[in-house]
Amino acid sequence: MPEGDTVARQCRVLHEALAGARIIRCDVRVPRAATADLVGWRVREVRPRGKHLLMRLEPPTPGVPPLTLHTHLKMDGIWHVDGRALRSSDTSAGPRPTDTIRVLLDARHEDGREVRAIAYDVKQVRLLRTADEGELVGHLGPDLLDPAWGEDLRAQAVANLAAEPQRPIGLALLDQQVLAGIGNIYRSELCFLRRIHPAAPTAAAGDLGEMVDLAHRLLALNADRTVRVTTGGMLGRDGDLWVYGRGGRQCRRCRTRIERGELAEPRLEGTEPRVLWFCPRCQAGPGAPPAPARPARRRTGR
Template sequence: MPEGDDVWRVAARMHAALAGKRLASSDFRVPSLATLDLSGWTVLEVVSRGKHLLHRLAAPDSADSDDGATEARISIHSHLKMEGSWQVLGPSDRWHKPAHTARVVLKAEDGVSAVGFSLGILEVVPTAEEGHVVGHLGPDLLGADWDPELAEANLRSRPDRAIGLALLDQQNLAGIGNIYRSELCFLFRVHPAAPVAAVADLSGLVTTAHRLLEANKARPSRNTTGGYGPRGDSWVYGRAGQPCRRCRTRIEHATLGEPAAALQRERDICYCPSCQPPPG
């Protein structure tokens, strides 16, 4: 499952490859969009919103109009979920995933294309109605709408909920995945299963989340520690069984789920039992 900064990079890569270009062809390989043909449409921009991706396009002959009739703008909304990926290819590049996993192929007139594989969500909506598909998200850690006070208030609205679950809830703040939630809980010395109300410095945690994603969005590989050499990129995530970088206690691994959300898959947490004593 990608983190918000992963999705931001995917959007930036596709924006650089496609923005301003007209599509020579499109090939949607999902039944609901099988007849959609976007050849002649112009890619205006590709942006991320939390962990969601939006390709915004203008209809043929409408891209230059100032007030751009809203009905002539559409957005391809996609989400990578667990397995998805987008690949940008030059005219002679090979696909990095099997063809049967391709869900959409967008080919620009210059031969550059973007292929979406195994996307968890793929739909097309009028750009003016993007709110229907991403409007539920809390403030985006990497977006123009970032609002730390609102993010903190959202988290506090359910003070008894485990902080490790509240941070993953994209309606509170958008962009945190499994890695950042483990790292943030370690940095603020709170066990992921502890209630939100038990976090001593929640505003500091929210501010740090923003700082970490901002710092990592343009890096080739994620680092939340600011040091420790090439293999020292995390405090606890992916380090189960290894010594804590603070206190040398063995890092533990567990899963954290929510009884009320039976369909929500339990996911890994990593923590130091000494720096982050379990609640109770």
């Protein structure tokens, strides 16, 4: 599942490539929107909202309401511009099979320059009135990468997190209705950095304002990078992350073996079991589940 920073980066590159250009060919290969004819429409902007991509379009003739082409990357979705993949930290950025194309747009700028944008494997492809975007994304919590991020959105995010004190912090962080933008990587990394076990209740997670500030800082930092880093980048090659994907390897702080666990919750979007990683020593603070019991040692007399 891509993180909010990946989506924001894709939107920025799409926006730079397409904003102002007029669509000259449009091929939407999902049944719901297959009849959409966007030829003649102009791309006004491409903006992220949490993990949703919103391509806002202006009509070729006045009086027609503006439309938004909505896509979601889900697990494997990716946009390419002129063959260039837009996903950060992507190891499979080469051309994708053509049967996974969901949207193909050719657009021409006023100076004659043409751009092609292709979405592979994206989900939730929808064309809707821009005025109705709220129906799709109105349920989302404060967006960590919202340009208007400030005291109000921060306070709302903290309040949302605090609203269910018994909910595991590892689930609350991933819930886009609580706050938007955190995926599986940041969920694990944030819990490690705050030294809280992901299964610990939110009430035990310490200062939630600091948690939100850290999440905002990490996503903002990585929105401009091609490789996602949470460690500050000082650990050299292969040193980008603290715990995510590092099961069985040594904790970078205390050398204990990193463990792999799962926390799934049916009410979350895209409900595959969500693997997570943590250090059982660094994250053994309040609320951590008890370590599995070791077999009792046989008494050996005195």
